[in-house]
Amino acid sequence: MQTISLLQIAPTLAAYFVVALHASARPVRQILDMMTVHKPQVVVLAVIDSLDLKIYTDFAPELIELHRLVEQGGLIFACPPVSTHTTPAIAAILTGLSPESHGIVVSEDVATSEIKSILEILHEHNIPTAAVLDTNGAQPLEGRMSYVIGIENREDIVAYDAEITAHTISILANQHEVQLTLTHLRSIDRFAHRGWDLRAAAGVVNERMREIIRTVAERNGMLFICGDHEAHLPERKAASGQQPIPLIVAAPV
């Protein structure tokens, strides 16, 4: 499996959409080539919270939809983690900058940051974008892209992910002008923090991704699916080394 950086996702999208991004990370040629061949009608960037390579492989039967994308010609890369926390990691994915460079630690920092995400930059170039994420993350993005859907955080994270998915699918099905949509599924992360059965969480995320993948296929779109950081598991604390974060890029059929 080829190693790239999570910081290359935003530059790759910027290169595909031909907009300038102030990041030094280089676009990934293989992904650009795939996009050029497929000419996606829409791109969905799905961040699966706490999806690391060990979760991806340990729960391969549960995450069958992700593995199927790779088996059917999707690309998979291993990316070293850039942060142990969600907000700085997703900001790195969206800006192409390391957490040290973008300085975004909590959601509130997004409102005051001078640094723009690929979603905002595309919007400024009249390329419509959308984001479906929790209300804390959504609020600072209001008015900075075409559609910002905030979903209220709650204890029932399975219901939360179902709502995230429903809104993501609604945008894909109804807002055909949107070129890039961010979505963020959190069941695996929550189950890991609670010490619950990760197999069940992986199954939940698989079902949600099945729905998103089907809709992206219907729209002749492409998917970028990645984690944000390593899963926070008690038994990992003792282990040395870092788990890479997978990135899957696919044009589902």
Ligand SMILES: [Zn+2]
């Ligand atoms: Zn996270």
